[in-house]
Amino acid sequence: MRKRLFIAFIVVFVSSGALLAQEDSTTKESLSLAERVAMRSIYQIVGDIKLNGNKKTRDFIILREMAFKKGEHIADKELDKLLELSRQQIMNTLLFVDVNVYVAAKKGNVLIINVDLKERWYFFPTPYFRLVDRNFNQWWVDQKRSLDRVNYGIKFIQNNTTGRNDNLNIWFINGYTQQFTVRYDIPFIDKKLTKGFNIGFIRATQKELNYGTADNKQLFKRQESIARKFTRVDLTYSYRPDVRNRHYFKVSYNDENLSDSILLLNPNYFPGRTTRFRYIDFNYQYKYYNVDYIPYPSKGFHLEANLYKRGLTKESNLWQTSVRAIYARPLSKNSFLHFEGIGIVKLPRNDVFFNQRLLGYGLNQMRGLEYNVVDGIAGGILKTTLHKQIFGFILRNPFPSKTHDKIPIRFFLKAYGDLGYGHHINPVASNTLNNTLLRTWGLGLDMVSIYDFLFKIEYSFNQLGRNGLYLQTRREF
Template identity: 20%
Template sequence: MIFFKQIRKIVFGLFLILLNIAVHAQKYEINSIQISGNEKTKEQIILRKIPFSAGDSLSINYLENEIINIKQRLELLGLFNFVDISYSTNNQNNIDLNIELIERWYLWIYPILEVGDLNFDTYISNKKFDRINYGLSLEKHNFQGKNQLIKIKLRLGFKEQYSLSYFNEASNINPKLGYFVGTDFFRMKESIIASKNFEPVYYSKNEENPYIFRHINAYTGLSYKLNLSTRIKSKFAYNQYSSNIEYEGFGDNNFRFFELSGKFENDKRTNKYFPVSGHLLSFEIAKLGLIKYTNYYSVNQLILDLNFDFYQKLGQKFFYSTQSNFVYHYNSEEHTNFWLYRSIGYNNYLRGLDNLIINTEAHALARNSIRYNIFERKRSEVKLTGLKQFDVFYFTIYANAFCDIAFTKPHGLIMGAGAGIDLVTYYDRTLSFYYAYNNLNQNFNIFVQYKSPFIKYY
């Protein structure tokens, strides 16, 4: 009797498994796609991120997997603070898909007050407290509800910048085709013009016209969406540099060039600014110098730039990430101007070497991190402003350990390692504190990095 009872249990269990498989494999028809919370955003912007439409037939398995992908794609737009997706079925094998959104605030007019040095640590250690940038920035996100962006910046102080740009992810002619256009003017009275023992060298002049550096940049470009996560892009730009610098080895003060570049990009990250899973693959070829000038130094440079970022959840609390970058410069001229290097430093730094600038002919680097989620508040509401764009927020704290490595030509192996804390909150703001060591000056230091979203058209 016991034997037969066991057989019945096994048969019944197999029946339930087969029934579950049959239910999930069964085709259902999408009856409706209901979207709520998009007070500004046009519905077509959201529907473009959904690979099916009303009337299509699909399985529950496919739908549940695709809901995860749709949520990630909508979050990557940067238009919403929160995205919730659910579905319901009925006896007629119909599915109703429900998408609930909380939009972000789209018009930002804010004062600029920032350090002009490489970062906060160099600002404190250099004790040049007049290296401050200040001004005003206007950003209109989601212009016309079509995920278009207009930016106007007026920045004075240490590094002056006057800029205007426009970006449209999907044109009216073809929703797969996007485009961007913009111009920048920079000028400085004091600037980094070289690196000595990897330390930045600052240069200034006490003259009637104190500006030693000017840069005009005008650009336009196109992007074409191959699928929901893959784009190809192209950019055409004009650059004009003029400076008044007398420093050994600096090279020509005045030069201009046209630039043409192409880029392939596959982005499957959960978030553009602080992802915890997914990957980003991009490859760029850039040609600097399309025309030879008789009265100016002729730039003739080829740049290959490959990036692969990988993010993986290791468990309920642990996360692993590696951000890798390979850059190769080919220059037919004897000298590469300091401004034209894609250096290790600035925004492409190794932790522990935040204050250094390393110009290379070629480099391959990897930033490796293991993070532990100490605290996470997925959604909280505080009724301060009466606006859900600000009153509903999230907050996460991670502890991290890292080891960043670069192989460079001609400097060899470079490494930074340490541990720290990352604080991440809504509107993709990140504040990081870490204690790190590097093998160049063999020092331990405390570093502070604050990052706000920087939207890249290209």
């Protein structure tokens, strides 16, 4: 009896579903022409996406960055947002100096989307000139503008080598560091455009080395013979499942040699108090991009997280984790707030100098403490900046160029404040910036242009009662 009732229920359910489907079809057929037109106007269909100006870059590299695909339905209210998002994501490939994404034609509710592109120059056989110090002010003041602290040479850079956003770099560097580098990077090697790899070789020597710190500053030893010799081979596997998330898995072999004179100045420079340190290290890095322009974000969120493991023996062992997050919030059309947070933790706790670099290096610098460094095993920085675009203009290229006829330049006035802290288990007595809250603040002017050019003029103050003018620049190719 139960079985019969169950079968009867199934028959009734299926029959009613068929009747409802038939009724729904009849209802659709009975809709007036005006009602059907109104329904079509709610959604647009991407009929075609036409790319213009990408002479070298492959179409699939660009189409991967689009926020929609051919044949996709887009709600009317979302169209402008998705067009702008596509423009931002294509710009963030760093392959183009200008991108314009727009509706070129419309037939009913079918859209033809145009993507107008101006490619960068991809080949740069350029001279190389770079200060080896952490920033311009340290070189200008502390090092008295010494040309002995300059690297120079030539770089052969072929970006977008095969049109797949792959890059080949060959560097011949002389001066402070004698260096030879070869590196090849290809972000996509599979049909789904999610996997890639990077391989590199570096061989370098130098006659001067930072062997310690005192008075919150680096100590250097210069000699006629080689103070440090370094060789590294590395391989990175990358995985990029979508336009915002990126994963990198890196393994490298490193061989470092010190001179005996360096070891006499600081016996604890390397683990094991040795002049030669060979090790394998592993690094996992995660990056999330959801910003309008990576080199100078005015809207969105960006996150970088690293987990680093060095050495396979107890003596050489080091674990390090670090996080860097950026949040930019627009306040008006021409102003925005910029927050940046950085955190670093190293284990195990020890006094090996090779493990101690913390604040004042690379991106981990506080504005107003450019002359100082803070060693340690754990620390962090919080930066807050208010930006206001005061003016901008388009510089016309006096030389004929289809891709670089216009050079936009923008100027931003800013006010900022930084907080920082660096923890050391056994700091040098004269390093008074360890284990204390660090505070800096100031005003500045930023100039932003193509090729991710960024020039900063900053007047900063710090808790030590010192103030001064600082210059920073960044130019990436």
